[in-house]
Amino acid sequence: xxxxxxEIEEVDFEAMLEESFKKSESKSDLVTGTVVKIDExxxxxxxxxxxxxxxxxxLDEILDExxxxxxxxxxxxxxxxxxxxxxxxxxxxxRAALNEFIAEYDEEQEYIxxxxxxxxxxxxxxxxVDGLEFFMPRTLSYLSSKVDPKGKKVKAVIVKVDxxxxxxxxxxxxxxxxxxxxxxxxxxxLLENKEPVVxxxxxxxxxxxxxxxxxxxxxxxxxxxxxxxxxNPSKYFAEGDEVNVVALEYDKKKRHLSLxxxxxxxxxxxxxxxxxxxxxxxxxTVSNIxxxxxxxxxxxxxxxxLHVSEISWDKNVxxxxxxxxxxxxxxxxxxxxxxxxxxxxxxxxxxxxKPMDAFTASNRVGDIVTGTVTSITDFGAFVKVGAVEGxxxxxEISWDKTKNAKSELKVGDEVEVKIIKIDRDAGKxxxxxxxxxxxxxxxxxxxxxxGAIVTGTVKDTKDFGVFIxxxxxxxxxxxxxxxxxxxxxxxxKGQEITGVISFIDANNDRIRVSVKRLERQxxxxxxxxxxxxxxxxxxxxxxxxxxxxx
Numbered sequence: 001x002x003x004x005x006x007e008i009e010e011v012d013f014e015a016m017l018e019e020s021f022k023k024s025e026s027k028s029d030l031v032t033g034t035v036v037k038i039d040e041x042x043x044x045x046x047x048x049x050x051x052x053x054x055x056x057x058x059l060d061e062i063l064d065e066x067x068x069x070x071x072x073x074x075x076x077x078x079x080x081x082x083x084x085x086x087x088x089x090x091x092x093x094x095r096a097a098l099n100e101f102i103a104e105y106d107e108e109q110e111y112i113x114x115x116x117x118x119x120x121x122x123x124x125x126x127x128x129v130d131g132l133e134f135f136m137p138r139t140l141s142y143l144s145s146k147v148d149p150k151g152k153k154v155k156a157v158i159v160k161v162d163x164x165x166x167x168x169x170x171x172x173x174x175x176x177x178x179x180x181x182x183x184x185x186x187x188x189x190l191l192e193n194k195e196p197v198v199x200x201x202x203x204x205x206x207x208x209x210x211x212x213x214x215x216x217x218x219x220x221x222x223x224x225x226x227x228x229x230x231x232n233p234s235k236y237f238a239e240g241d242e243v244n245v246v247a248l249e250y251d252k253k254k255r256h257l258s259l260x261x262x263x264x265x266x267x268x269x270x271x272x273x274x275x276x277x278x279x280x281x282x283x284x285t286v287s288n289i290x291x292x293x294x295x296x297x298x299x300x301x302x303x304x305x306l307h308v309s310e311i312s313w314d315k316n317v318x319x320x321x322x323x324x325x326x327x328x329x330x331x332x333x334x335x336x337x338x339x340x341x342x343x344x345x346x347x348x349x350x351x352x353x354k355p356m357d358a359f360t361a362s363n364r365v366g367d368i369v370t371g372t373v374t375s376i377t378d379f380g381a382f383v384k385v386g387a388v389e390g391x392x393x394x395x396e397i398s399w400d401k402t403k404n405a406k407s408e409l410k411v412g413d414e415v416e417v418k419i420i421k422i423d424r425d426a427g428k429x430x431x432x433x434x435x436x437x438x439x440x441x442x443x444x445x446x447x448x449x450x451g452a453i454v455t456g457t458v459k460d461t462k463d464f465g466v467f468i469x470x471x472x473x474x475x476x477x478x479x480x481x482x483x484x485x486x487x488x489x490x491x492x493k494g495q496e497i498t499g500v501i502s503f504i505d506a507n508n509d510r511i512r513v514s515v516k517r518l519e520r521q522x523x524x525x526x527x528x529x530x531x532x533x534x535x536x537x538x539x540x541x542x543x544x545x546x547x548x549x550x
Contacts, residue, residue: 031078031080034074035047039059043059045058045062049079054085056086056087061089061090062077079091102168105168112158113157115128115130115153115156117152120148124138125149127156127170136172141172155175157174158170191250195246197213198244199212199213200212201242203239207221208224208225218257218258220261224261228297228303246264269339272337280333285329286327289320303344304332307345312349313349314355316374356427365419369418370415371385371414371417373409373415374389376406376409376410379393379394390428391429391430392431398434418431418433418435420432441474448501450501452500453518454471454499456499457495457496461488465477476501476511478499478514482502482517498518502517
């Protein structure tokens with residue numbers, strides 16, 4: 001409970017203290033007795049306290065650190081009677097020490113004590129400090145009556161010493177009100193001036209830092225540390241560091257002072273154009289590495305983001321930590337300045353040599369190279385050749401169209417390929433594996449020419465025609481318009497179709513067949529055969545002799 005929540009009554013603590021000691025004196029007394037028996041079995045010491053009375057003292061009170069008794073039978077011992085036959089040697093020592101303290105007390109000097117509340121009564125509390133018992137009236141305690149204060153550590157100032165009665169009165173209220181007055185003075189000055197002041201970091205937490213400004217602690221929230229945005233304070237500061245801060249606000253009820261470090265320093269974004277621009281090369285320090293990219297410190301309270309795709313020309317960067325380390329310095333190029341969003345983006349790879357430049361300097365279309373398969377997709381495989389990657393499309397895997405990257409390759413395989421295309425501007429390279437093998441179409445073209453009659457089996461149908469499989473693992477296309485007199489809707493897979501080769505492009509692995517042209521060719525061949533069978537010497541009369549006879 002805060003002291004602002006406690007109601008303070010105007011009570012005469014002098015009378016309260018007097019009453020407390022009257023009760024105390026009636027129940028306890030300081031006497032000198034004689035040890036008559038030490039009973040280790042029952043952990044008791046029997047002491048003659050005069051008047052024919054014996055009292056029991058706990059054996060523990062006269063044992064030293066090694067467990068040996070410091071008194072023997074017949075020794076005199078100072079004790080305080082506690083009532084009901086109980087006595088205390090430690091209380092007697094405390095009483096003697098308190099009397100000694102009171103005797104040496106200097107009224108011109110202020111005494112601030114720290115102790116523990118050990119007892120409570122109607123008037124207040126007993127605070128023990130190194131064996132001395134001081135009285136703290138309830139009205140000077142600022143302790144809640146709803147909670148048992150026994151065992152609580154308190155700090156108080158001595159406000160009264162009564163040498164005759166052997167009593168010392170302390171006040172916690174006095175120190176708290178002094179602290180409150182000092183706090184109000186400090187806060188008032190900070191909020192009024194709004195000028196940066198030097199503070200000392202007392203404690204660093206995950207949510208911010210507590211900074212001492214002139215004897216009062218204020219919180220610098222992690223969002224108020226840097227113009228970069230929320231940061232982890234432990235990465236930038238240590239306890240004991242001095243920092244410039246300004247006061248933001250003060251919650252009087254919670255006694256919570258909010259401070260800011262970033263408001264005590266110039267905002268770099270207010271004049272960002274004069275500080276940095278797109279295309280600038282700057283030196284940065286790696287401050288935080290995440291799987292998706294790296295945050296780098298540019299100095300002047302500016303931070304930039306280096307996306308994982310901007311770290312290297314290698315497209316297979318698995319994690320930035322494989323390339324960079326925290327606190328390392330790197331040169332980067334500024335690629336975006338977002339004033340409204342207060343964001344900076346930079347690139348590391350833009351300052352590195354482009355692998356495509358090195359590749360094109362030593363490789364040409366038609367060259368045969370060896371690469372490693374880095375990934376396999378539905379449309380082909382990517383093969384790394386040196387520092388660059390090329391695409392080995394499914395169409396370029398094999399002349400056998402039933403084969404593709406997934407069926408023929410796996411990641412890590414070394415393959416020999418031929419470069420068939422280089423697009424330097426787009427940074428793309430096309431590769432071919434089948435180009436290293438003899439083309440079935442070329443071999444087929446050596447024995448089959450345009451006009452040759454062939455028979456194939458239907459493999460597939462498309463809107464534009466029918467694919468048939470010829471001999472020697474060669475495929476051909478019959479366009480829809482070349483199917484006549486066959487009907488497209490009646491064509492089935494596995495059906496045999498005979499046609500005539502109408503087009504062969506061995507370089508591009510293409511053959512076209514026409515059924516329609518076959519019909520015309522057969523008619524023409526029949527006419528030619530008829531002409532050959534006719535005798536060149538036949539006369540008109542020979543040809544039409546029978547008719548003339550009729």
